[in-house]
Amino acid sequence: MPAGVVSLDYFILGLLAQQPMSGYDIKRFLKGLNWLIGSPSGGSLYPILRTLLEKDLVTVEVVPGVDRPPRKIYSITESGRQALQVWVEEPVATNAPLKAFAMRLLIADSYSHASLLAYLQLRQSQVTAHHTALTERAGSQHPDEGASLGKQLALSYGLAVAQAELDWLEGTLAWLSGEPLPEGDRQSTGAASLD
Amino acid sequence: MPAGVVSLDYFILGLLAQQPMSGYDIKRFLKGLNWLIGSPSGGSLYPILRTLLEKDLVTVEVVPGVDRPPRKIYSITESGRQALQVWVEEPVATNAPLKAFAMRLLIADSYSHASLLAYLQLRQSQVTAHHTALTERAGSQHPDEGASLGKQLALSYGLAVAQAELDWLEGTLAWLSGEPLPEGDRQSTGAASLD
DNA sequence: ACACTCATGTAAGCTGTTACATGATTAA
DNA sequence: TTAATCATGTAACAGCTTACATGAGTGT
Numbered sequence: 001m002p003a004g005v006v007s008l009d010y011f012i013l014g015l016l017a018q019q020p021m022s023g024y025d026i027k028r029f030l031k032g033l034n035w036l037i038g039s040p041s042g043g044s045l046y047p048i049l050r051t052l053l054e055k056d057l058v059t060v061e062v063v064p065g066v067d068r069p070p071r072k073i074y075s076i077t078e079s080g081r082q083a084l085q086v087w088v089e090e091p092v093a094t095n096a097p098l099k100a101f102a103m104r105l106l107i108a109d110s111y112s113h114a115s116l117l118a119y120l121q122l123r124q125s126q127v128t129a130h131h132t133a134l135t136e137r138a139g140s141q142h143p144d145e146g147a148s149l150g151k152q153l154a155l156s157y158g159l160a161v162a163q164a165e166l167d168w169l170e171g172t173l174a175w176l177s178g179e180p181l182p183e184g185d186r187q188s189t190g191a192a193s194l195d
Numbered sequence: 196m197p198a199g200v201v202s203l204d205y206f207i208l209g210l211l212a213q214q215p216m217s218g219y220d221i222k223r224f225l226k227g228l229n230w231l232i233g234s235p236s237g238g239s240l241y242p243i244l245r246t247l248l249e250k251d252l253v254t255v256e257v258v259p260g261v262d263r264p265p266r267k268i269y270s271i272t273e274s275g276r277q278a279l280q281v282w283v284e285e286p287v288a289t290n291a292p293l294k295a296f297a298m299r300l301l302i303a304d305s306y307s308h309a310s311l312l313a314y315l316q317l318r319q320s321q322v323t324a325h326h327t328a329l330t331e332r333a334g335s336q337h338p339d340e341g342a343s344l345g346k347q348l349a350l351s352y353g354l355a356v357a358q359a360e361l362d363w364l365e366g367t368l369a370w371l372s373g374e375p376l377p378e379g380d381r382q383s384t385g386a387a388s389l390d
Numbered sequence: 391a392c393a394c395t396c397a398t399g400t401a402a403g404c405t406g407t408t409a410c411a412t413g414a415t416t417a418a
Numbered sequence: 419t420t421a422a423t424c425a426t427g428t429a430a431c432a433g434c435t436t437a438c439a440t441g442a443g444t445g446t
Contacts (some may be wrong), residue, residue, distance in 0.1 A: 264396060
């Protein structure tokens with residue numbers, strides 16, 4: 001059962017798929033990504049971890065710390081990976097906030113190389129359709145009795161962002177296809193992910 | 196007292212500043228902008244109109260319709276315009292969803308020409324700073340023990356979107372500055388900006 | 391008969407926030 | 419002593435959504 005548009009819960013599950021972490025670890029990690037997706041408050045983060053646990057999507061291990069509070073390290077389970085896979089492959093709405101797409105990018109390591117490419121191509125076709133629709137709408141406006149200034153600005157703004165995303169997708173797909181990363185060679189790129 | 200990040204209430208107030216409308220009018224108008232900002236449900240729209248009324252930011256006039264239900268037409272008041280001006284000039288956070296900025300674009304007709312330019316320039320300086328920070332962060336990552344694939348993708352994605360917004364801002368500012376639009380001559384400019 | 395547009399509204403619920411509470415350890 | 423970091427959590431509320439309720443007219 002997916003939740004809201006943004007689904008912080010599944011995103012957090014995705015982070016735990018990359019490596020086991022405590023709630024505090026997640027907080028610090030997301031603070032570093034504040035510019036992109038914002039960081040959730042403790043008031044949402046800790047309850048989410050509890051519900052993930054109740055649904056058996058994660059397990060906990062309490063690690064007592066020397067000279068500091070004990071930490072609860074959460075690890076994803078096999079049924080958690082299955083649930084994640086479903087979420088990770090479902091497309092985000094084109095009018096959803098960018099962070100909804102960015103969150104799926106951030107857990108790209110949870111994808112196989114092939115399914116990451118497929119997902120980006122799916123996004124590409126969506127945004128292309130979106131862009132085409134906007135272009136038509138822009139063309140259909142007669143200059144004389146045309147839209148208000150506000151609508152014009154919004155439309156050209158929307159087009160610019162969509163175009164930028166298309167360019168980025170094209171470049172990224174080319175890059176990922178050009179370097180097809182042999183199986184099992186991925187952890188060499190991933191070590192210091194928590195700064 | 197501003198509300199959440201997105202402040203649907205002020206945005207609706209801004210729409211009513213452009214022309215008096217009923218709740219249903221607003222719904223239809225925003226349905227046409229679904230691709231950009233999404234359209235609010237009746238469950239949020241109508242309560243917002245009531246609170247705007249209670250704060251004396253708008254007035255109502257019930258217009259009985261021939262062969263259809265009566266409509267409640269809302270008009271902005273003078274104190275409503277003052278409240279709107281405050282909201283309209285406050286900058287949106289760089290990590291806020293794009294719709295937060297797009298909403299302010301959509302009610303551009305509520306701005307004077309000068310204050311619209313000022314607002315776009317403010318946004319320009321914000322996004323420039325943001326872009327610079329991201330570029331530095333990108334440069335500080337060594338490719339070898341660098342960030343995970345997900346972080347790399349997210350960073351380049353964020354940079355691409357920021358760059359696109361900067362380009363759009365530059366072009367739009369040039370366009371708006373180049374045609375300083377003598378008073379009341381705005382509807383003649385039309386769709387030239389939209390290709 | 392059924393469904394759709396017009397038009398307004400309420401009730402319940404979901405997702406997230408802020409602010410608070412706890413308690414230990416370290417740095418100014 | 420005051421504050422900050424580490425670490426987890428609760429309670430209250432804000433902002434929205436879905437689903438429902440109402441009721442008239444219009445179209446198939």
